Amino acid sequence: MRRLGSQPIGLFFIALSALAALSVVLILAIILGQIVHEGWGGITWAFLSSAPDKGMRGGGVWPALFGTFALVILMTIAVVPLGVLTAIYLFEYARPDSRLARAVNVAVANLAGVPAIVFGLFGLGFFVNFVGRNIDRLLYGGELAYGQPAILWASLTLALLTLPVVIVTTGEALRAVPMVAREASLALGATKWQTILKVVLPQCTSGILTGAILAVSRGAGEVAPIMFTGAAYFLPSLPTRLNHQFMELGYHIYVLTTQSPNVEETKPILYSTVLVLLLLTFALNAAAIVIRARFRASVRTA
Amino acid sequence: MAGVLPEAARIARATGAARSERVIARSRLSRLAERIVEGGVFLSAWIAILVIFLIFVFIGREALPLLWDTPQPGLEAEAVTLDRLVGPTYYSDRPPAYVWQPVSTVPKYNLVPLVVGTLKATVVAVLFAAPLAILAAIFSSEFAPRWLREIIKPTIELLAGLPSVVLGFFALMVLASWLQDLLGLTFRLNALNAGIALGLAVIPIIFTVSEDALTAVPNSYREASYALGANQWETASRIVVPAAVPGMFAGVVLGFGRAVGETMVVLMASGNAAITSWNFVEPVRTLSATIAAELGEVVFGSPHYRVLFLIGILLFAFTFVVNLSGELYVRRLKERLEGRTAG
Numbered sequence: 001m002r003r004l005g006s007q008p009i010g011l012f013f014i015a016l017s018a019l020a021a022l023s024v025v026l027i028l029a030i031i032l033g034q035i036v037h038e039g040w041g042g043i044t045w046a047f048l049s050s051a052p053d054k055g056m057r058g059g060g061v062w063p064a065l066f067g068t069f070a071l072v073i074l075m076t077i078a079v080v081p082l083g084v085l086t087a088i089y090l091f092e093y094a095r096p097d098s099r100l101a102r103a104v105n106v107a108v109a110n111l112a113g114v115p116a117i118v119f120g121l122f123g124l125g126f127f128v129n130f131v132g133r134n135i136d137r138l139l140y141g142g143e144l145a146y147g148q149p150a151i152l153w154a155s156l157t158l159a160l161l162t163l164p165v166v167i168v169t170t171g172e173a174l175r176a177v178p179m180v181a182r183e184a185s186l187a188l189g190a191t192k193w194q195t196i197l198k199v200v201l202p203q204c205t206s207g208i209l210t211g212a213i214l215a216v217s218r219g220a221g222e223v224a225p226i227m228f229t230g231a232a233y234f235l236p237s238l239p240t241r242l243n244h245q246f247m248e249l250g251y252h253i254y255v256l257t258t259q260s261p262n263v264e265e266t267k268p269i270l271y272s273t274v275l276v277l278l279l280l281t282f283a284l285n286a287a288a289i290v291i292r293a294r295f296r297a298s299v300r301t302a
Numbered sequence: 303m304a305g306v307l308p309e310a311a312r313i314a315r316a317t318g319a320a321r322s323e324r325v326i327a328r329s330r331l332s333r334l335a336e337r338i339v340e341g342g343v344f345l346s347a348w349i350a351i352l353v354i355f356l357i358f359v360f361i362g363r364e365a366l367p368l369l370w371d372t373p374q375p376g377l378e379a380e381a382v383t384l385d386r387l388v389g390p391t392y393y394s395d396r397p398p399a400y401v402w403q404p405v406s407t408v409p410k411y412n413l414v415p416l417v418v419g420t421l422k423a424t425v426v427a428v429l430f431a432a433p434l435a436i437l438a439a440i441f442s443s444e445f446a447p448r449w450l451r452e453i454i455k456p457t458i459e460l461l462a463g464l465p466s467v468v469l470g471f472f473a474l475m476v477l478a479s480w481l482q483d484l485l486g487l488t489f490r491l492n493a494l495n496a497g498i499a500l501g502l503a504v505i506p507i508i509f510t511v512s513e514d515a516l517t518a519v520p521n522s523y524r525e526a527s528y529a530l531g532a533n534q535w536e537t538a539s540r541i542v543v544p545a546a547v548p549g550m551f552a553g554v555v556l557g558f559g560r561a562v563g564e565t566m567v568v569l570m571a572s573g574n575a576a577i578t579s580w581n582f583v584e585p586v587r588t589l590s591a592t593i594a595a596e597l598g599e600v601v602f603g604s605p606h607y608r609v610l611f612l613i614g615i616l617l618f619a620f621t622f623v624v625n626l627s628g629e630l631y632v633r634r635l636k637e638r639l640e641g642r643t644a645g
Contacts, residue, residue, distance in 0.1 A: 007535065009535075010533070010535030010536070010539070011535070013539065014445050014534075014535060016347065016437060017438065017441035017444075018438030018441050018445065018446075018447060020435075020438045021438035021442060021446065021454050023434060024435070024457065024458065024461070024509075025453065028457055028461050028464075029477045031469075031472050031502075034472070035472070049443075055585070057605070081346075082346055085342065085346035085347075086350065089343045089344060091345060093340070093347075104348075104350055104351060106626065107351040107353075108350045109625065109629045110622060110626060111353060111354060113560070113622075114354075114357065114400065114563070115562075115563025115565065115617055116466075116563070116566075117565040117592060117593050117619070118566075118614055118618045118621075119564065120594075121364075121593065121597075121610075121614040122360055122362050125360040125361055125363060125368065125442060125611065136477055161352070164350075167350070190335055191332070191333075192340075193336045194336075195607055211459065212596070217463060219462075220465075221464075221465025221467065222465070222466075223467045223565075223566050224466075224565040227597075227598065229378075244458070248469045250465055250566075251467075252465055253467050253468070253471055254470075257470075257474055257475070257476075258569075263475075267475075270471075274471055277465060277467075277468065278464075278587065281463055283458070283459070283463075285463045286372055287570060289456075298420060
């Protein structure tokens with residue numbers, strides 16, 4: 001029988017641990033409460049659909065919102081196939097104790113721990129200075145086209161940063177597919193790849209979707225990797241080509257907070273911008289949680 | 303008749319052979335396609351390893367020319383040597399000092415103030431986050447009723463999903479003023495403020511790893527303890543927590559690694575002054591924030607540019623070692639605990 005115990009020291013420590021848990025919840029509530037309280041009033045259709053004006057002290061966030069969407073869409077196109085293929089290798093092809101599988105697992109775990117700013121340096125050193133410049137040299141006769149910060153390079157940098165998220169969630173989904181489904185397909189004469197493509201992956205779509213959404217939510221909030229690979233302070237027009245620079249919500253927040261000559265004046269806009277970013281990332285996270293819960297329920301009943 | 307039958311048989315044999323050859327050819331083709339696809343799968347498995355490798359190579363490629371570049375004539379004073387990176391600058395009229403002053407007539411690239419600043423911010427972060435996160439993890443895994451756990455865990459996930467630029471914003475706009483009013487501080491932005499905000503970014507990691515360590519303790523341990531008449535507190539404090547301490551320690555180490563690399567929070571909340579002092583309520587500048595703040599304005603290929611990439615390599619190498627050892631350690635611990643239940 002579990003009893004709470006009656007010694008005062010025991011009760012004291014249980015109360016202390018409860019207090020710690022409570023304060024974490026409370027801290028988050030305070031942060032969110034403050035941002036919602038100050039920012040909610042400013043979110044109007046006009047705010048979402050107009051560009052900043054009066055030297056960023058007025059107007060809305062439309063270019064930053066558009067840039068964020070464009071950025072994460074490009075990122076998703078790059079990261080989902082790569083992440084899914086890696087997960088397929090790890091869970092369908094490799095023996096779990098093989099040296100390569102273990103090395104890949106360690107590399108994925110490590111990649112997840114690389115600081116965001118290091119990804120930013122890498123994006124600048126590899127994509128912009130190496131890949132971009134060589135493209136310019138080979139295809140554009142040395143004219144500057146891709147050897148500069150651009151939305152393409154920023155999205156690829158983010159794709160590498162979010163790769164572990166997609167690999168891990170897809171892996172979970174693959175593991176949830178029952179072994180008998182694979183065996184039945186192989187027994188009917190299907191090849192391994194046919195089995196994966198026609199039997200395993202269709203059961204994993206929601207798992208892969210969850211991974212993609214979590215990657216997008218993570219990518220939409222990261223600022224350090226895009227600071228030097230494509231994000232811009234302010235642009236008069238929206239990006240329409242892969243080698244254009246772009247505005248982004250997180251970077252916009254950083255710029256408004258630190259570069260404004262008068263923070264009190266920009267405060268309302270600032271809080272509303274932060275709230276827009278928060279709503280975006282939380283909505284994505286919530287969607288991922290719901291899809292995952294449904295997926296788990298469907299696996300259990302199947 | 304006699305001549306027709308063999309003829310028919312010959313034709314039949316020939317067409318049959320052709321058909322089976324076609325079948326064989328088609329299956330060969332699909333097998334080839336399958337090989338190609340599998341090759342693609344195999345190649346993409348290497349990508350994570352490749353990226354880690356490329357990060358080293360391409361950040362090193364921008365940083366390492368520092369070692370062999372001979373300074374242009376007349377610019378010898380700007381040359382970056384190991385001595386200038388770690389040793390003090392000597393003045394004729396002042397005592398020697400460690401100075402980071404990359405934009406000046408004689409640029410000074412001393413990393414000591416940045417390392418000290420990073421340590422100050424991360425120490426505050428870990429001191430703030432570790433007790434909160436570990437106690438919360440103990441509560442969540444050992445004492446909390448189910449419905450409370452269903453509140454705590456999503457809260458932690460939500461906190462983990464908070465973009466660091468939002469944490470930095472909150473620390474800069476709100477937390478800094480509260481701390482200044484509360485403690486009567488001279489500087490609004492300082493190591494304490496940045497450290498607490500950084501701690502918020504680190505709580506989810508320490509909590510998750512600690513909670514994993516606690517739940518990895520086999521239930522048979524708890525049951526044995528209850529069977530001997532111990533209550534919940536005695537079981538937690540003498541049986542479960544001691545078994546999970548190494549895991550919690552790993553969580554703190556991983557949290558420390560994350561705090562060292564975290565950029566936006568410190569960039570916004572620390573005040574960004576490169577001062578070498580151990581006063582925790584003075585502004586600090588960390589390694590990561592230095593890269594973020596200065597790389598945008600630096601001349602491509604200049605010594606300053608290369609030093610910033612050198613800092614990047616240092617950060618990467620440090621977090622790489624911390625993460626790798628933490629990861630391997632946690633994995634071994636888990637295997638040991640789970641092995642015990644099986645045996």
